[in-house]
Amino acid sequence: MTGDTRTYPVGLLYSTTGTYAAIARDALDGALMAVDEINADPAFPFTLAPVAADPGGVTETYHRDCAAMLRDSGCRHVIGTITSLSRKEVLPIIEKHDALLWYMCPYEGFECSESIIYLGASPNQHIVPLFAHVLPRYGLRGYLTGSNYIWGWETNRIARELIMASGGEVVAERYLPMGSEDVDRLIAEIRDKRPDFVLNNLIGPSSYAFFRAYAALAAADPAFRPDRRPIVSCNLTECELGLVGPAGLGHLSTAIWFDDGASPAAQAFGPRARARFGPDRRCSANLVNAHAAVRLLAHAIRDGGDAAPAAVRDWVCSHSVDTALGPLAVDARTQHTPQVPHLGRIADGGRFEVLARAAAPVEPDPYLTTLNAARLTQPGGLPPALRPFGEAARPPLRVVTP
Amino acid sequence: MSGRRVPLPNFHGARAVVLHRRSPQVEPLTRQLARIGLEVTTVWPDLGADQVAAADVVFFDGDMCCDGQFPWPAGDPPVPLIALAASEAPGRLEWMLAQGICAHLPKPVGTGGVFSALVLASHAFAQRRALADEAADLRDRLRRRPQVARALMRLMAEEGLDQDAAYRALRAAAMQQRRSIEDYCAALLVGDGGAWEPAHGSQAEGGR
Numbered sequence: 259m260t261g262d263t264r265t266y267p268v269g270l271l272y273s274t275t276g277t278y279a280a281i282a283r284d285a286l287d288g289a290l291m292a293v294d295e296i297n298a299d300p301a302f303p304f305t306l307a308p309v310a311a312d313p314g315g316v317t318e319t320y321h322r323d324c325a326a327m328l329r330d331s332g333c334r335h336v337i338g339t340i341t342s343l344s345r346k347e348v349l350p351i352i353e354k355h356d357a358l359l360w361y362m363c364p365y366e367g368f369e370c371s372e373s374i375i376y377l378g379a380s381p382n383q384h385i386v387p388l389f390a391h392v393l394p395r396y397g398l399r400g401y402l403t404g405s406n407y408i409w410g411w412e413t414n415r416i417a418r419e420l421i422m423a424s425g426g427e428v429v430a431e432r433y434l435p436m437g438s439e440d441v442d443r444l445i446a447e448i449r450d451k452r453p454d455f456v457l458n459n460l461i462g463p464s465s466y467a468f469f470r471a472y473a474a475l476a477a478a479d480p481a482f483r484p485d486r487r488p489i490v491s492c493n494l495t496e497c498e499l500g501l502v503g504p505a506g507l508g509h510l511s512t513a514i515w516f517d518d519g520a521s522p523a524a525q526a527f528g529p530r531a532r533a534r535f536g537p538d539r540r541c542s543a544n545l546v547n548a549h550a551a552v553r554l555l556a557h558a559i560r561d562g563g564d565a566a567p568a569a570v571r572d573w574v575c576s577h578s579v580d581t582a583l584g585p586l587a588v589d590a591r592t593q594h595t596p597q598v599p600h601l602g603r604i605a606d607g608g609r610f611e612v613l614a615r616a617a618a619p620v621e622p623d624p625y626l627t628t629l630n631a632a633r634l635t636q637p638g639g640l641p642p643a644l645r646p647f648g649e650a651a652r653p654p655l656r657v658v659t660p
Numbered sequence: 661m662s663g664r665r666v667p668l669p670n671f672h673g674a675r676a677v678v679l680h681r682r683s684p685q686v687e688p689l690t691r692q693l694a695r696i697g698l699e700v701t702t703v704w705p706d707l708g709a710d711q712v713a714a715a716d717v718v719f720f721d722g723d724m725c726c727d728g729q730f731p732w733p734a735g736d737p738p739v740p741l742i743a744l745a746a747s748e749a750p751g752r753l754e755w756m757l758a759q760g761i762c763a764h765l766p767k768p769v770g771t772g773g774v775f776s777a778l779v780l781a782s783h784a785f786a787q788r789r790a791l792a793d794e795a796a797d798l799r800d801r802l803r804r805r806p807q808v809a810r811a812l813m814r815l816m817a818e819e820g821l822d823q824d825a826a827y828r829a830l831r832a833a834a835m836q837q838r839r840s841i842e843d844y845c846a847a848l849l850v851g852d853g854g855a856w857e858p859a860h861g862s863q864a865e866g867g868r
Binding site: 317351 | 681682684723724726746747749751752754755768
């Protein structure tokens with residue numbers, strides 16, 4: 259297809275303003291970086307024309323903006339949405355137009371649409387490996403919190419199942435309205451109940467406020483220092499560390515990438531990213547995965563010879579493409595993607611220290627069909643794929659109350 | 661339930677409340693309900709008790725609704741409840757079930773399926789009500805069984821009847837007074853059952 263000099267409009271639907279703007283801006287940066295690279299590369303004779311829209315984090319505007327991309331701009335592919343609410347909001351119109359949505363965020367699973375390519379982690383690639391690490395090391399009494407919508411509800415539900423199956427205790431499960439920074443009651447309850455760890459599914463300003471208040475608690479009482487009672491997250495990446503500030507130091511998160519330049523693919527990507535974004539920029543999984551989405555699309559158009567969504571879908575489900583994340587091949591059965599879970603600890607300089615990374619990509623399992631929750635904390639109880647960070651250093655802690 | 665006839669469904673003049681923010685995902689629902697003959701009110705996020713009292717069916721957002729949003733005791737809706745949901749996450753399904761839904765429509769809601777959902781929900785709600793009434797009646801009778809036993813023993817002692825004969829006598833007397841055996845025995849024990857008057861006829865063979 260060296261003769262294909264057409265221009266393909268590609269929708270980039272990210273709320274670069276609003277509650278989760280930090281994540282969206284990183285995603286947009288990654289997608290636009292990849293578009294520019296493809297357009298500058300003579301090996302890709304066609305042109306990708308980005309069509310960006312900012313729904314402002316307002317669920318109701320996603321449908322309108324996505325419809326404009328499909329109807330007015332002629333997009334057949336839309337890369338975008340951060341929250342599950344917005345993904346579900348645009349899915350009907352994506353399906354109606356036989357278009358393809360490229361979704362690259364970690365999410366709560368239990369969905370498989372043939373009109374979506376899922377590049378982000380599903381629960382067996384985020385909360386399960388995270389808990390397989392955290393529960394045996396810090397204890398089985400968890401405090402669950404989140405923003406009041408489906409990501410928090412559902413991730414906490416899985417967390418509760420994992421904790422209960424391990425014989426642990428959910429000391430409380432609390433939600434804040436999206437955008438709320440009213441974290442004082444959460445902190446008071448945590449100080450009172452002294453859980454072994456806190457699972458943080460808060461998003462945006464709520465999460466930043468929570469980290470700050472928890473750090474103040476730890477300053478007053480060393481029992482709440484991160485090495486004793488960490489905050490653990492499944493969606494915290496480099497792009498929000500500046501907003502979390504020093505309060506985040508020492509706490510844990512899992513993602514399919516942390517920017518430590520460890521792999522050859524990451525070493526190739528890092529200099530290009532820093533040339534574009536400046537020497538201090540740490541690239542998050544959001545940036546890198548949105549970049550990967552554009553590369554998958556471009557390769558499918560060139561090597562598959564057809565930009566139609568159905569043809570592109572078939573191609574990416576049967577071929578591997580080199581990305582900053584390493585070679586990516588979408589699983590044809592689920593249209594989700596094998597990814598490598600990483601476990602990171604927040605370090606200074608807006609980066610994560612990678613404590614562990616899976617030896618190989620973990621196959622996606624969006625309906626958690628292969629999980630036996632009861633075996634999470636048993637040595638050798640989980641298949642290695644669900645315990646990518648290795649076995650516990652010591653046996654599970656049992657909390658005995660006299 | 662095979663063979664039981666469902667009355668021809670007619671929703672003309674019925675009133676539906678849709679608890680959902682404005683969204684293209686549910687717009688066809690409102691139009692379709694109007695075609696089916698319902699009057700529709702759309703509200704979000706506050707659902708008033710007066711709005712529920714005036715409604716025959718409530719549709720709600722299964723993706724976004726949360727505890728405390730319904731003005732009725734948790735899990736006991738006063739009208740058929742139909743979920744509108746895009747999410748199939750188990751936690752959401754669990755929550756919707758806990759609310760006592762009678763039917764479910766996947767989002768985006770089209771025109772198809774709305775009528776079926778109304779019929780299924782009305783039927784399920786009526787069936788649930790009937791079963792609940794029956795269970796309440798049975799629980800009540802179970803609770804009053806000691807009274808029946810006391811009445812039975814008294815009758816056996818006073819009339820020199822064996823257990824079966826005494827029971828047949830009590831049942832026949834209750835039937836004659838068109839009361840349940842529990843009501844009859846309760847009345848008998850407080851001396852309000854009239855004098856002990858055994859029924860006549862073959863089933864009252866234990867009578868005086």
